[in-house]
Amino acid sequence: MTALPDWMQPPRAEGWFADDLDHLPEAPRHTELIDGTLVFQMSPQRVWHSRLVTALTTMLTAQAPDGTQIDRGVTVRLDARNRPEPDLLAVVTPYDPALTWYDPSDVRLIVEVVSPESAHRDRVVKLRKYAEAGIPHYWLIEEDGHPVVHVYELDGPTCRYAPIGIVRDRLRSAVPFPIDLDLSALLPKR
Template identity: 70%
Template structure:
């Protein structure tokens, strides 16, 4: 067995900082600093996940009004030790080709499509961290026998916690963060 490459050793006793990600060109794609540790998405994504993420990003981008941008696989710098990479996010930030992350105040909606290796983080860790950072809307999409179920959450500002806004199967219509209609979009097996 060989040792870990030098770049995998944390640069300080308190772990990785969010900014360290920009200085790790050797890190695999989709590396996320979470609580000062590097989390790697090592398992390959299923076709269902990939297709859902692409279709959702395109559909949201087509419906987004002026001043809203929809991206996928861009990180959010939540604080000095956390920089998760949601599957899809909607921001109020203007396009910048050199940008490597967004800040929570620029993000209106975060979407995580749950896969087996990310289930715990998507259902608990990221749910809490996005809420504490003040991101107004969080969608967690679960695979229910090949059909997506969108668990929509809205931020309760005074508590900095999400409250359930509904579970959507087969169709989704939401008035926030802008008028969204995903009727007929959601792929079924």
């Protein structure tokens, strides 16, 4: 086994902190920080995942009201030791081209598309962390021959997500903004 590159060595005994991610230019593009540990996307991204996220980004952008941006590839700084990168998010913050992360108070919706390598993190770890950070809406999209969306809404008093529904065909919601999505249109016909 070869030695780890210097940049992979934690800078302190406590591990990594959220601000450290901005100083790791050698790190792979989709590097997250979960509980002070760097998490890399090691497996290749599947076409299903990529096309679904692209189509969903386009559709949500078309429906988002003024002041709401749909973004991807940007982390959320949940706290000093957690900066996950959701597949997609809706934020209410002015455009800043130098921004590398969003504050949870600016995030209205997080969308995670489950991949085999991210399943536990998306279904358990991130579900809990996003809720504890106060992000009001979370969608978890699974593959069952077509997209299946598990819709969650934050229960403020408990800081936990309450399941709102499992959607297979058409997702209609008034929150976090008026949304009407034909889920079958997210992927090309086979």
